[in-house]
Amino acid sequence: MRLHIRSTVLMLAATIAALTGTVAPASAAPSQTVTTTLREAIDALPMAAEDRTGYERTAFKHWVDADADGCNTRAEVLLAEAIEPPTVNGRCIISGGIWHSYHDNTDVETARGLDIDHMVPLAEAWDSGTSNWSAQERQDYANDLGDTSPSSR
Structure with a gap:
């Protein structure tokens, strides 16, 4: 009580x-x-000018196979976000499937028709301070499945 x-x-x-x-x-x-x-x-939050100095997309090692299952981050996102599951061969080649692109409210029927976008794009993240992160922290961010989604081109 x-x-x-x-x-x-x-x-x-x-x-x-x-x-x-x-x-x-x-x-x-x-x-x-x-x-x-x-x-x-x-x-009251502090404001600072963004600074893209030194930004290169390669500063964010992405599309790694973090869990060593043969599928890189791009494939993991496609598998997790499919509204109709694709087939996957032993080398993690994806065929079939349907995905929904929330960015433009479109269903896409081929993985080739999709980009994998970060909720905060890598360049914007750099401007906002990831330039001060370690290479490992940037890699972790670039491959964070919770921060990525499929988007039609």
Whole structure:
């Protein structure tokens, strides 16, 4: 019973905080609470000019076979995102299948008709700070299955 009451109170507090539009910024010291609106918190975020200096797509090693199953990241995305599963031969060559391109709301019936896009393109990620990441961190990002989706050309 005590746990139920505590859960209810916590849920109520979270709901009230959400409805009143207040947040506590991460910059506040642990012993200090700052209350502000979401708009003010966003406006307080630091802004910096993006810098594409030094960007080369090759800085992001992509389409690796991370799990050593014979299929690279592109193939893994195609297999995971198919709305009608393709057939796959022993060397991970994909044939058949149907995919949905969310970018233009189109169904595509051949893997060759698809690009694999990153939700945040690699060049944009570079501009936003991945230029400071290690080569391994950039490779991990470029091959993150949760950040990629098929897109028709």
